[in-house]
Amino acid sequence: MKNKVIERISVSEEILSVLPKNNQININNYIKEANKIYATYNKVLLQIEAEARQRNKIIADSIKDETINIKDTSAYPYQLKMINPITTPYEKTKIDKFLYYLNPEYECELIEINQYIIEIIKIFEKCGIKLTTNDFTYGESEKNFLSVLLDYENYDEDKAQEVFAKNYWSSPNIISNIQLNFKSLYYKNEKTFIKCNEEYKSKQNISFYDLLKTYRKTIIENELTLDTSSKQYLQKFLTKNLSINDYEDNNIKTLESKLFLGGQSVSLPTLNGLYNVLIEYKMYEKFAKIIKQVANDYQNLGKVKGLRAKKLKEILKLDRRLSKNDKNKLENLEKLKTLYQEYDELYYLEVLSNNLNPQSRISDVIYILVSFYKFYYHLNKKMNP
Known part of the structure; x- marks a missing residue:
């Protein structure tokens, strides 16, 4: 219907363009013709609006009883952090x-x-x-x-x-x-x-890994629920997050043709696997330099057991001195700052020693970096003194 209306508008524009307007009679005739065309298209507009309302009612009626059961996941990040x-x-x-x-x-x-x-x-x-x-x-x-x-x-x-x-x-x-x-x-x-x-x-009353598994499972279930929801698709079309053109037969066939390799179709699990690999690689790219620094620090790791605890005793001893009427307070505060920097380095090395091994993967390093907020910045400072 849209194409027909556009075609008729084009014809009407041509008719108006050839009408003479060199005297009052011709101008009056031009206005009459323009009003006639306006009345015609106003009638068409009313028909289109009526049809749109009818279509919206049909769509709304078809999904009015649909319920979207999305499970709340907002508490998981805090729970995971705490355990x-x-x-x-x-x-x-x-x-x-x-x-x-x-x-x-x-x-x-x-x-x-x-x-x-x-x-x-x-x-x-x-x-x-x-x-x-x-x-x-x-x-x-x-x-x-x-x-x-x-x-x-x-x-x-x-x-x-x-x-x-x-x-x-x-x-x-x-x-x-x-x-x-x-x-x-x-x-x-x-x-x-x-x-x-x-x-x-x-x-x-749940382990970290069981809770993480539940969290991931819930996210996947929520995504599947949204992916199969008529309401969600309708909303995406109305907000233009999805284009109806992508769902035309010709475009679907074109897309399908790209999912064949050597005459064999690519299965959905394979595509999902590829998608996950790409996400992992994107994460690796973000942390690449720091991951290499962590790998280098791990390879050059010496004996670190007990060193952090020893450094902490030194810190608390100096803290007790500062808590008194210390004549060298400014000097000792600077010394305390240096001791904490040394402590942070030992803490970082101890975490590597306790949580990495020669078989560790990149994901294990990323897990450490996202678990210890200050390590990321500690390493940045270490790499860019």
Whole structure:
């Protein structure tokens, strides 16, 4: 019908184009003819609209009783993170992520930094650890600023800005010092965090790998449900995410002809397998340089067992000194920063030692990188000093 209407419009345009308009009589005749054509096409338009309404009603009636049963998967990522067998509560609670955001090289506004600090405070509280200003012992300026953030229920952004500005001049490394203090507070309370996480895991009553399997299965089931839903297809056509032209016989035959190799058709499982391989390769491309760095670090791995624990003892010993009236506080804070950098490297190497072997695959390396947020950035910094 569309082609016929377009053809008739073209004919009408030609008729109007040859009508003379050199005097009033001819102009009047031109207007009459134009009105006649308008009336004709207005009638056609009404017919098309009526037909469209009828078609929409038929389609709506045909799918009105269809229900799309999509299972909720929103809780799975958090659950998987919390029972991940290769991470500690430091990663599970996202303390590592929020502390990374406090690094000077991670450029962000003070308003964002304040929110990250408040999130860390809340994480401690979830495990029953109520922090006070007495827990922050690296300087009075840090303590003054944190007094505003610890009272986050009455948080006032203007007041936070004012207190920060007042204390920044006496302690330019105020955020860096707070970051170091939070790290020491985590390790001092690590047993409490571990206990808190163990209680969570016992309530889940499922292993990480079984939960991951269920999550993947649910995603596939949801995708299949959507893929066979008439409602979804109709919506995609209406929003033009799908083109009806792709479903014309000629186009379908053209597409089918491309799915034959050497006279044999390519099965759907084979196509799905190829699709998954391409996704894996795309992921590999994203992490390629870092994966090679991890492989190199693993190959050159020496004895690392016990070194991280030893370094942590050194850190906590220096922390105790800083908690007192330390005359060399600035110097020792810089030393503490260096010790944490060394600790991070040992932690990274220990994770490689515990979770990789000569038969490990690329997917095992990616699993480590996505499980340990800071490793990705630690490696980036290591590769680009």
